Amino acid sequence: MQDELNTPPAKLHIDGVSKSFTSKRGKVPALESATLTVDEGEFVCLVGPSGCGKSTLLNLVAGLEAPDTGSVMMDGKRVTGPGSQRMVMFQEHALFPWLDVLGNVIFGLKLKPGLNDKERVEVAHYYLKLVGLERVMRASIHELSGGMRQRVALARALAPNPRVLLMDEPFAALDAMTREQLYADIQRINQARQRTVLFVTHNVREAVCLGNRVILFSPNPGRIREQFVVDLPRPRDINDPALAGLAGEITRALKGHTRVQSAE
Amino acid sequence: MKRFFIALTFFASLILIWHLLVKTGIWSPVLLPGPGAVGEYLGVALQDGSLLSASWVTIKRLLAGYLIGCLIGLPLGLMTARSQTLNDTLGVLALGLQTLPSVCWVPLALIWFGQSESAMLFVVIMGTLWSVLISVDNGVRNLPPIYTRAALTMGSSGFHTLRHVILPASMPYVISGMKQGWAFAWRSLMAAEIYVTLLTGYGLGHLLHFGRELNAMDQVAAVMIVIVVIGLLADKVLFSPWERFLHRRWGLNG
Numbered sequence: 001m002q003d004e005l006n007t008p009p010a011k012l013h014i015d016g017v018s019k020s021f022t023s024k025r026g027k028v029p030a031l032e033s034a035t036l037t038v039d040e041g042e043f044v045c046l047v048g049p050s051g052c053g054k055s056t057l058l059n060l061v062a063g064l065e066a067p068d069t070g071s072v073m074m075d076g077k078r079v080t081g082p083g084s085q086r087m088v089m090f091q092e093h094a095l096f097p098w099l100d101v102l103g104n105v106i107f108g109l110k111l112k113p114g115l116n117d118k119e120r121v122e123v124a125h126y127y128l129k130l131v132g133l134e135r136v137m138r139a140s141i142h143e144l145s146g147g148m149r150q151r152v153a154l155a156r157a158l159a160p161n162p163r164v165l166l167m168d169e170p171f172a173a174l175d176a177m178t179r180e181q182l183y184a185d186i187q188r189i190n191q192a193r194q195r196t197v198l199f200v201t202h203n204v205r206e207a208v209c210l211g212n213r214v215i216l217f218s219p220n221p222g223r224i225r226e227q228f229v230v231d232l233p234r235p236r237d238i239n240d241p242a243l244a245g246l247a248g249e250i251t252r253a254l255k256g257h258t259r260v261q262s263a264e
Numbered sequence: 265m266k267r268f269f270i271a272l273t274f275f276a277s278l279i280l281i282w283h284l285l286v287k288t289g290i291w292s293p294v295l296l297p298g299p300g301a302v303g304e305y306l307g308v309a310l311q312d313g314s315l316l317s318a319s320w321v322t323i324k325r326l327l328a329g330y331l332i333g334c335l336i337g338l339p340l341g342l343m344t345a346r347s348q349t350l351n352d353t354l355g356v357l358a359l360g361l362q363t364l365p366s367v368c369w370v371p372l373a374l375i376w377f378g379q380s381e382s383a384m385l386f387v388v389i390m391g392t393l394w395s396v397l398i399s400v401d402n403g404v405r406n407l408p409p410i411y412t413r414a415a416l417t418m419g420s421s422g423f424h425t426l427r428h429v430i431l432p433a434s435m436p437y438v439i440s441g442m443k444q445g446w447a448f449a450w451r452s453l454m455a456a457e458i459y460v461t462l463l464t465g466y467g468l469g470h471l472l473h474f475g476r477e478l479n480a481m482d483q484v485a486a487v488m489i490v491i492v493v494i495g496l497l498a499d500k501v502l503f504s505p506w507e508r509f510l511h512r513r514w515g516l517n518g
Contacts, residue, residue: 063417111424
């Protein structure tokens with residue numbers, strides 16, 4: 001158990017990655033020569049309007065898609081397919097309705113060798129407690145609120161102890177109150193168990209609240225434009241004026257990129 | 265408890281109305297004997313064992329054919345859902361054959377297998393197979409792709425994904441398909457038994473058929489009631505537990 005909780009976070013290196021999709025109207029470039037390095041334990045937010053390739057980049061890092069050109073490396077090793085070292089949290093919770101809360105968290109643990117059933121239950125309990133859901137372990141997914149579902153999804157993603165956590169707009173479908181609670185939770189959890197995180201969002205304030213770094217994307221085709229380092233003290237409050245000020249600055253930069261883009 | 269009494273009152277009044285219709289002579293007892301006569305037949309047939317042995321013969325045939333039909337239909341449905349070629353060939357064939365009323369298999373079964381248990385089995389399998397195949401295919405096809413993607417990122421692949429994600433995720437469809445398959449199997453077996461007399465065992469359909477030939481309306485009515493009761497029991501025993509599970513987990517009204 002102790003050993004399980006102590007694998008170090010990984011370093012990501014994304015080098016000149018492009019990806020296009022074939023649609024009825026021909027090839028649509030989704031992401032063009034993206035290069036990005038994410039340090040061990042860094043929390044990086046990818047921000048941009050729809051169609052800017054930020055989710056595509058996340059899927060490439062997850063190994064759910066393969067890049068057309070360029071490479072995605074984790075600790076110097078090329079990513080060739082999905083693996084439990086890089087867990088994904090989706091916008092829709094993607095929890096399995098045929099399993100209860102505990103069963104969902106254990107699902108990924110069952111695919112991890114070197115654990116017996118008792119240890120799996122222990123690990124699942126630990127993470128459900130971490131997200132504050134130890135009391136609904138036996139509940140069905142449909143009985144939970146949207147915020148609780150995303151907490152279960154977070155526990156499920158954390159439980160196999162991935163070295164990288166990939167989050168694709170995980171809070172977009174939640175109400176503001178629930179989101180704010182989850183911002184606090186995410187920061188608390190990440191402080192206790194630091195991981196390398198890539199977090200996709202189109203909410204600039206959310207990005208500034210959570211990230212060590214914010215990467216701006218622009219659409220058509222998706223490109224990385226600019227980056228901002230956020231060195232506000234933690235834990236951060238989304239309503240903090242300093243945070244709002246920086247978010248405003250980033251939003252202006254984002255608008256600039258999008259406008260330049262549409263004028264071209 | 266209240267619901268039980270409402271149901272009880274409903275069926276009791278149904279029998280009472282039936283009794284009155286016969287008693288007052290509005291219905292001729294030759295065309296439809298009263299509940300007393302039908303009950304009397306049921307009592308006698310239960311005591312001499314003919315009803316129980318006929319029910320047992322029928323249920324054995326049904327279960328064997330249904331089980332085989334499900335065992336073939338389930339993997340085939342999984343395959344047609346995942347292979348375009350199989351879907352364009354086997355899938356279309358299944359869709360076509362599913363629209364064929366299963367009683368239409370009886371003449372063919374008789375020519376192929378003669379008046380034998382195999383003919384019965386064949387008809388029941390044909391009744392089950394296609395609707396199970398099509399529902400499994402539907403279930404797998406309508407699966408939200410996010411389930412398999414999520415499973416993939418957790419390190420699941422191949423047979424593990426099939427067994428632990430695709431099958432359970434398509435369960436609502438599979439259960440309703442198996443229920444439909446059961447209904448079709450039941451209907452086709454009754455048709456086959458009425459149509460074909462087998463020396464290897466008289467089923468409920470045969471009792472119904474003999475009742476007609478002997479003009480014994482009490483027998484006909486009694487056997488029909490038994491058929492309905494078996495159908496109801498099967499529904500409660502075979503499918504209700506699954507539907508309760510679906511309701512609890514998915515929050516569906518199954």
